[in-house]
Amino acid sequence: MKWTPGVVTRKTVWSEGLFTLAIEAPEVSPFEPGQFLQLGVELEDGHVHRPYSVASPHGRTLEFFIVLVEDGKLTPHLWSKEVGDSIDVSARAAGSFTLSHCPDASVLWLVGTGTGLAPYIALLRTDEPWQRYSKIVVVHGVRHSTDLAYQQELAGHKERYGDRFDSIPVVSRQEVPGALSGRITTCIANGTLEAAAHQAFTPDCCVMMCGNPDMLTDMETLLGERGIKRHKAKDPGQIVVERYW
Numbered sequence: 001m002k003w004t005p006g007v008v009t010r011k012t013v014w015s016e017g018l019f020t021l022a023i024e025a026p027e028v029s030p031f032e033p034g035q036f037l038q039l040g041v042e043l044e045d046g047h048v049h050r051p052y053s054v055a056s057p058h059g060r061t062l063e064f065f066i067v068l069v070e071d072g073k074l075t076p077h078l079w080s081k082e083v084g085d086s087i088d089v090s091a092r093a094a095g096s097f098t099l100s101h102c103p104d105a106s107v108l109w110l111v112g113t114g115t116g117l118a119p120y121i122a123l124l125r126t127d128e129p130w131q132r133y134s135k136i137v138v139v140h141g142v143r144h145s146t147d148l149a150y151q152q153e154l155a156g157h158k159e160r161y162g163d164r165f166d167s168i169p170v171v172s173r174q175e176v177p178g179a180l181s182g183r184i185t186t187c188i189a190n191g192t193l194e195a196a197a198h199q200a201f202t203p204d205c206c207v208m209m210c211g212n213p214d215m216l217t218d219m220e221t222l223l224g225e226r227g228i229k230r231h232k233a234k235d236p237g238q239i240v241v242e243r244y245w
């Protein structure tokens with residue numbers, strides 16, 4: 001892998017262990033929103049790197065939305081980074097979790113758990129989703145209200161696009177005003193998610209989903225019951241998936 005130098009220019013801590021690093025990495029080649037880069041550090045026992053969705057479109061400075069995995073190999077080192085620290089960034093992005101791999105439709109659902117919100121933050125900062133889809137719904141599943149990052153930015157899209165946009169937080173371990181309670185899949189099964197979105201899951205949609213593998217599997221099963229299936233170039237459907245582990 002080819003590495004380029006990165007320097008942390010901003011660290012936003014949303015809650016303990018949940019953070020965004022803005023990294024100046026001007027040598028990274030242009031990429032599509034939704035793609036991922038590798039972040040790496042040199043440790044005593046070698047170079048450790050992992051993939052991270054870029055939470056911003058291509059530019060001189062790139063954002064990454066990261067959660068500390070307590071006994072993880074890399075994230076404790078990323079969590080300890082401060083402004084001015086250096087970090088390795090892969091020179092080229094990869095991945096097909098992009099709008100160029102999504103079918104046209106009326107409605108774009110952007111469903112993510114935890115840091116699975118990252119690629120959508122990047123996408124929504126560009127014009128393409130707003131030009132291609134009449135309505136966009138972000139569904140962000142978290143455990144606690146303190147995990148709800150980027151709320152202000154999402155509220156800004158709502159202000160700008162009105163009925164064309166909804167952002168629905170789904171909190172599983174707390175009752176939170178303005179958020180749905182439970183898991184995303186429970187809220188689909190009991191109808192509360194579609195009611196909150198003023199929008200049903202119909203085959204005239206594209207569903208991007210990203211994050212926790214259990215959520216991805218359960219959602220695909222639920223949506224399958226409504227005739228919504230994985231999108232493939234040779235067998236068009238609606239669902240495009242990014243698994244984080």
Ligand SMILES: Cc1cc2nc3c(=O)[nH]c(=O)nc-3n(C[C@H](O)[C@H](O)[C@H](O)COP(=O)(O)OP(=O)(O)OC[C@H]3O[C@@H](n4cnc5c(N)ncnc54)[C@H](O)[C@@H]3O)c2cc1C
Pocket residue numbers: 036050051052053054064065066067069071072073074075076095114115116118242243244245
């Ligand atoms: C395409 C892709 C994009 C990714 N983008 C992001 C991103 O934008 N932000 C991000 O925080 N992570 C992202 N990840 C996960 C990331 O690559 C690492 O797996 C994660 O940061 C843990 O690294 P670690 O070395 O600390 O843990 P490891 O020692 O590698 O332990 C891995 C374990 O950590 C847990 N884990 C991994 N990722 C997460 C997560 N996001 N939330 C909760 N638990 C997790 C799982 O149990 C997994 O088995 C992405 C993964 C993939 C494949």
